[in-house]
Amino acid sequence: MTLSFKRIVVVGGGTAGWMAAAALATALKGSSVELVESDEIGIVGVGEATFPSIRNFHRLLGIDEAEFLRATKGSYKLGIEFRDWRAVGESYFHTFGDFGELSGPNAVWGQYHRLGEASLGALGEQCLSSVMASKGRFMVPRVEHRFDYAYHFDAVLYAAFLRKLAEQRGVRRTEGRIVDVARRADGAIDRLLLADGRVVAGDLYIDCSGFASLLLGRALEEPFVDFSHWLPVDRAWAVPSERIGTELTPCTRATALEAGWAWRIPLQDRIGNGHVFASRYLDEESARAQLLQQLDGPALAEPRLLRFQTGHRARAWVHNVVALGLSGGFLEPLESTSIFLIQRGLGKLIDLLLSGAPLSEPVVADYNGLNARQFARVRDFIILHYCLSARRDSALWRAMTTMELPDTLAFKIHAWRKAGALQQYDLEGFDATSWLAIHAGMGHWPEHTDPSLGDMTRAEALAGLQWRRERIIEAVAAMPTHGAFLRGMLGR
Numbered sequence: 228m229t230l231s232f233k234r235i236v237v238v239g240g241g242t243a244g245w246m247a248a249a250a251l252a253t254a255l256k257g258s259s260v261e262l263v264e265s266d267e268i269g270i271v272g273v274g275e276a277t278f279p280s281i282r283n284f285h286r287l288l289g290i291d292e293a294e295f296l297r298a299t300k301g302s303y304k305l306g307i308e309f310r311d312w313r314a315v316g317e318s319y320f321h322t323f324g325d326f327g328e329l330s331g332p333n334a335v336w337g338q339y340h341r342l343g344e345a346s347l348g349a350l351g352e353q354c355l356s357s358v359m360a361s362k363g364r365f366m367v368p369r370v371e372h373r374f375d376y377a378y379h380f381d382a383v384l385y386a387a388f389l390r391k392l393a394e395q396r397g398v399r400r401t402e403g404r405i406v407d408v409a410r411r412a413d414g415a416i417d418r419l420l421l422a423d424g425r426v427v428a429g430d431l432y433i434d435c436s437g438f439a440s441l442l443l444g445r446a447l448e449e450p451f452v453d454f455s456h457w458l459p460v461d462r463a464w465a466v467p468s469e470r471i472g473t474e475l476t477p478c479t480r481a482t483a484l485e486a487g488w489a490w491r492i493p494l495q496d497r498i499g500n501g502h503v504f505a506s507r508y509l510d511e512e513s514a515r516a517q518l519l520q521q522l523d524g525p526a527l528a529e530p531r532l533l534r535f536q537t538g539h540r541a542r543a544w545v546h547n548v549v550a551l552g553l554s555g556g557f558l559e560p561l562e563s564t565s566i567f568l569i570q571r572g573l574g575k576l577i578d579l580l581l582s583g584a585p586l587s588e589p590v591v592a593d594y595n596g597l598n599a600r601q602f603a604r605v606r607d608f609i610i611l612h613y614c615l616s617a618r619r620d621s622a623l624w625r626a627m628t629t630m631e632l633p634d635t636l637a638f639k640i641h642a643w644r645k646a647g648a649l650q651q652y653d654l655e656g657f658d659a660t661s662w663l664a665i666h667a668g669m670g671h672w673p674e675h676t677d678p679s680l681g682d683m684t685r686a687e688a689l690a691g692l693q694w695r696r697e698r699i700i701e702a703v704a705a706m707p708t709h710g711a712f713l714r715g716m717l718g719r
């Protein structure tokens with residue numbers, strides 16, 4: 228297989244398309260990049276919460292944080308508050324933070340669990356960024372801090388922001404609806420035909436056409452690996468609402484509901500809301516009503532319904548087509564991982580193209596293997612949030628807590644339950660600390676604890692945890708609120 232990438236055509240101008248165009252134009256100086264998008268079709272525009280890796284993407288593109296936050300009406304994200312997931316009325320945080328050591332006698336979680344001391348509060352109180360999130364405080368980490376952060380932003384404004392940057396770096400934008408795709412004798416894509424008769428041709432096509440999956444799905448008919456037996460949600464209502472109250476929360480909120488869950492994403496000028504649900508357990512109108520009940524202020528538009536299927540195309544790269552974003556697959560947005568997966572796919576692709584080495588079949592097969600494993604890793608992490616629940620109050624919760632799990636996840640749960648081991652595979656999107664946050668938040672503790680925890684007396688262990696908790700309280704009390712920090716960053 229000899230694959231040229233002198234002329235790269237990006238199909239689609241959503242988050243995936245403009246991320247790809249901006250990054251390719253920045254990294255590959257010898258290639259031309261053309262992006263085709265249809266204003267008539269528009270973009271999904273609901274991916275508003277992100278993962279910390281987006282900051283690396285911005286660094287590589289030379290994006291200034293304040294400029295980006297101003298342009299996208301963005302805010303900071305320390306993680307997610309999960310409400311009602313284990314039981315109605317209970318909540319916990321999964322932040323991009325730190326729980327100290329994870330094994331041995333100094334393991335914070337291990338001593339906390341061994342002590343079973345109510346005065347210590349929740350394990351989350353041992354994590355700086357979880358306490359920051361619960362108190363509405365934010366600052367970017369200093370050298371002594373061990374936490375990371377991401378952003379919330381308006382996805383439509385983000386695409387526009389990246390478009391400006393990409394066009395400044397030489398990307399050519401072609402507006403028009405693709406109505407036909409011509410293939411070469413070897414099966415590869417030859418050219419795209421637009422509704423007005425224009426033709427767009429390239430050597431390498433990046434399919435960012437969203438759920439339509441115009442090239443990989445429709446033209447090349449790459450099979451879909453269906454995850455809906457594990458992740459049955461298949462609809463989402465999305466609606467913005469007025470921001471009521473003065474302070475911005477520095478975290479996303481995910482509230483478990485009867486047949487899915489609702490997101491709440493705070494932006495500078497509004498709140499983004501949505502209800503992700505399984506249509507096999509709840510009809511669309513009832514789901515819409517449940518979303519409207521969740522809003523803290525009046526809705527700013529009519530709710531919009533999105534339909535999807537969880538899973539991914541078996542291969543992301545076939546012939547001269549590489550799919551990024553929704554055209555390649557979608558897992559439900561519980562942990563805001565779509566943009567993260569776009570970034571990983573794009574980063575790997577650019578590494579391969581930059582190497583200048585011939586793009587042989589094994590290289591492409593390796594790319595596809597990595598992509599499939601990344602989807603599976605994130606899938607397992609998302610299922611973990613459901614399968615540990617104590618809820619049995621609706622058909623969804625009964626199904627999610629009794630279903631057969633993927634083997635990879637079943638092993639991890641077993642390793643934790645039996646021995647307190649936070650097993651990690653390759654290509655994990657979430658590190659051991661994140662897995663710990665979910666296990667602990669869901670009240671899922673190991674049956675046997677590490678005997679080395681006994682190297683410390685109970686009094687020493689308690690004093691250590693109390694000390695850590697108090698230092699966190701002091702540090703957080705001295706931090707600005709999220710709103711104040713953001714205003715300072717924006718120069719307002």
Ligand SMILES: Cc1cc2nc3c(=O)[nH]c(=O)nc-3n(C[C@H](O)[C@H](O)[C@H](O)COP(=O)(O)OP(=O)(O)OC[C@H]3O[C@@H](n4cnc5c(N)ncnc54)[C@H](O)[C@@H]3O)c2cc1C
Binds near residue numbers: 241277403501535554
């Ligand atoms: C309910 C929901 C919530 C989500 N929440 C998050 C989140 O919090 N965090 C996160 O990271 N991700 C989230 N996502 C995913 C996120 O929205 C997407 O990954 C991201 O927006 C990328 O979308 P995209 O660019 O692949 O597709 P789209 O935004 O759909 O863009 C597709 C592009 O293709 C073009 N196109 C399609 N057909 C044609 C044609 N025939 N001719 C020309 N152009 C065409 C369209 O015009 C458009 O420009 C969410 C997704 C959903 C459904």
